[in-house]
Amino acid sequence: MKVSFKHLILFVTLASVLFTLSVSLYSGYLLERETLVKNALETNRVYAEKLARTTEDYLKSTLQVLQNSAQTVAPSMKGNEEALLNEVNRLKSQSDMFNSVAVVDQTGKILAVSPEHLKLKDKLFSASGAVQALKEKKPLISKPFISITGRLIIMISYPIFSESEEYLGFVGGTIYLKERSILNQLLGEHFYHDGSYVYVVDGDGRVIYHQSPDRINDMVSKNPVVQKLMNGQSGAQRVTNTQGKDMIAGYAAIPVAEWGVVSQRPSSAVLSPSNKMIQRMLLTSLPPILISLVIIWWILIKITRPLQQLAYLAENCSDSRQPQDIKKIHAWYYEAIQLKKALLSGFHVLHERVSDFQQQSSTDPLTGLYNRRAMNEHLVQLAANKTPFSIILLDIDHFKVVNDVYGHMVGDEALVFLADFIKRTVREEDICCRYGGEEFLIILPNADLKLAKHIAEKLRSSLAETNSPTGKPLTLSAGVALFPDDAVVPNELIHLADQCLYEAKQAGRNKVIASHGKR
Structure with a gap:
C-alpha cells in the first residue's frame, strides 16, 4: 500500500497531537484519582477518629455514671428493693444511655430492672455478659450476647462492693444492637448518600453496629482494616471488604472497649469526579484541536503538492x-x-x-525460453512466497552424437525444436527455462510430485514418437523434485532433480525419475 507524503505527515501530526492530548489527559486523570483517593482516605480517617473519640468519651462517661450508681445502691443490696428500683428507673429515664438497666446480685439474680415491663425481676441473669461480669468483678463492656429476652445486646457494667469490700453484684446497662439505641445517636447516618457507611467491630472482629441491621453480629475479621483494628491500630487505606467491594476506609480504635470504628466510602463514588473531569477536558480541548487540524491540513496541502507532482512524474x-x-x-x-x-x-x-x-533480455536468444537468470528469479520468488511447486530437469539423450553427426546447426535446430515441444506440452502457467546446453528446466507452480512426473512422462513419450530436425525422434531423460518437501532452497532442489536425472541416465536413458517427495 502506497502512503503519500501528505498523509504521512498528517498521520504523524495527528498522532503527535493525540498522543500529547492522551498523555495530558491520562496524567491529569491519574493525578486527579490520586488526589481524590488521598483526600477521601484522610476524610474517612478523621471522621473515624472523631467517632471513635466521641464513643470513647461516651463509654467512659457511662462507666462513671454506673460507678456512681454502684456506690449509691451498695447499702440497699441487702433487701431495700424500692431503693434499687428507684435507682434503675433513674438511670433509665435520665438519659438515653441504655435500653435497659438492671441490678444483679452476686449469684446472678436480677434484683431490680427498668423498664419493668421486661418482667425480669428475680430471674437468673445467666447470659455470657452477666457471667463474665460476675466472674471478673470489675468494670466491663461485654462482647455481644443474646439476652434472656432474646435480644442481641452488649452490657456495660460496674461492680458493687460493700464498705468492707465484699462483692455484692453489679449494676449494668444494656444497649440493643439491632434496635434503636445510643449507638445510632452517636454514629448516626454517614454524611454521604452514595453507599458510604460506618460500622463498629469488637475485639474479635464481630460487627456490633451497622446501618444495616442484618449485618450486625457478622464476623468480618478477615477484612484487612478490621485486622488492624483488632491490633489496636488506627489509620486509612484502600481495601476490598469481605463482600468484595473496593472501598476507601478510615479506621480508629476505641481502647476502653477494645472496639474499632470504620468509616468507608465506595471507591467508585470517590473516583466518579475524575471521569467527569476527563469529559470536561475533552469537550474543552476538542474545538481548538479541530481548528488546529484544519490549519495543519491546509498547510500540508501547500507543502506537499509540489512533492506529490514531482513524485508522480518520477514514477511515470x-x-x-x-x-x-x-x-x-x-x-x-x-x-x-x-x-x-x-x-x-x-x-x-x-x-x-x-x-x-530493455536490451538485456530475460530470455534465451536461441530457444526463446527464460534464461537461467530469469529462472533463478522465479524460483526465489516462489520459495519466498512459500508457493508449493515442482521442477523437471531434463536433457536430450546422446546430444553430443547429434552435434557430431549432423553438425552444430542441426543441433541448435534440435534445441529449438525441443523448446517448442516443451511449451506445447506443459500447462499454461508452467515456466519453461533453458538451464544450459541441452538441459532444460520446467517450473510447475502448485503441482505435486505426481502431476509433475505425469507431465514429464507425457513429454518424454511424445518426444520419442515425433521426428526431430535430425529426421529421427529424440529421447530425453528427466529428474523431478518437489518444493518444499524435498528442499526449501532452490539450489538444493535443482541439485536433487539433477541427481534424479543422473539416475535416469544410469538406468538406460529415456526415463523419468522422481524424488521421494520427502526430505
Whole structure:
C-alpha cells in the first residue's frame, strides 16, 4: 500500500497531537484519582477518629455514671428493693444511655430492672455478659450476647462492693444492637448518600453496629482494616471488604472497649469526579484541536503538492512530455526546487539507462525460453512466497552424437525444436527455462510430485514418437523434485532433480525419475 507524503505527515501530526492530548489527559486523570483517593482516605480517617473519640468519651462517661450508681445502691443490696428500683428507673429515664438497666446480685439474680415491663425481676441473669461480669468483678463492656429476652445486646457494667469490700453484684446497662439505641445517636447516618457507611467491630472482629441491621453480629475479621483494628491500630487505606467491594476506609480504635470504628466510602463514588473531569477536558480541548487540524491540513496541502507532482512524474518517467510537465510544477521552497532541478537534469540519463536495460533480455536468444537468470528469479520468488511447486530437469539423450553427426546447426535446430515441444506440452502457467546446453528446466507452480512426473512422462513419450530436425525422434531423460518437501532452497532442489536425472541416465536413458517427495 502506497502512503503519500501528505498523509504521512498528517498521520504523524495527528498522532503527535493525540498522543500529547492522551498523555495530558491520562496524567491529569491519574493525578486527579490520586488526589481524590488521598483526600477521601484522610476524610474517612478523621471522621473515624472523631467517632471513635466521641464513643470513647461516651463509654467512659457511662462507666462513671454506673460507678456512681454502684456506690449509691451498695447499702440497699441487702433487701431495700424500692431503693434499687428507684435507682434503675433513674438511670433509665435520665438519659438515653441504655435500653435497659438492671441490678444483679452476686449469684446472678436480677434484683431490680427498668423498664419493668421486661418482667425480669428475680430471674437468673445467666447470659455470657452477666457471667463474665460476675466472674471478673470489675468494670466491663461485654462482647455481644443474646439476652434472656432474646435480644442481641452488649452490657456495660460496674461492680458493687460493700464498705468492707465484699462483692455484692453489679449494676449494668444494656444497649440493643439491632434496635434503636445510643449507638445510632452517636454514629448516626454517614454524611454521604452514595453507599458510604460506618460500622463498629469488637475485639474479635464481630460487627456490633451497622446501618444495616442484618449485618450486625457478622464476623468480618478477615477484612484487612478490621485486622488492624483488632491490633489496636488506627489509620486509612484502600481495601476490598469481605463482600468484595473496593472501598476507601478510615479506621480508629476505641481502647476502653477494645472496639474499632470504620468509616468507608465506595471507591467508585470517590473516583466518579475524575471521569467527569476527563469529559470536561475533552469537550474543552476538542474545538481548538479541530481548528488546529484544519490549519495543519491546509498547510500540508501547500507543502506537499509540489512533492506529490514531482513524485508522480518520477514514477511515470517514460512519458515523453515529462520535462515540460516538470517545468510547470510550482516549487516554492528549497527542497522542492532542488528535486525539480535533479529530475530535469537526470531525465535524459534515466531514459538512456532504461533503454540499456530493455536490451538485456530475460530470455534465451536461441530457444526463446527464460534464461537461467530469469529462472533463478522465479524460483526465489516462489520459495519466498512459500508457493508449493515442482521442477523437471531434463536433457536430450546422446546430444553430443547429434552435434557430431549432423553438425552444430542441426543441433541448435534440435534445441529449438525441443523448446517448442516443451511449451506445447506443459500447462499454461508452467515456466519453461533453458538451464544450459541441452538441459532444460520446467517450473510447475502448485503441482505435486505426481502431476509433475505425469507431465514429464507425457513429454518424454511424445518426444520419442515425433521426428526431430535430425529426421529421427529424440529421447530425453528427466529428474523431478518437489518444493518444499524435498528442499526449501532452490539450489538444493535443482541439485536433487539433477541427481534424479543422473539416475535416469544410469538406468538406460529415456526415463523419468522422481524424488521421494520427502526430505
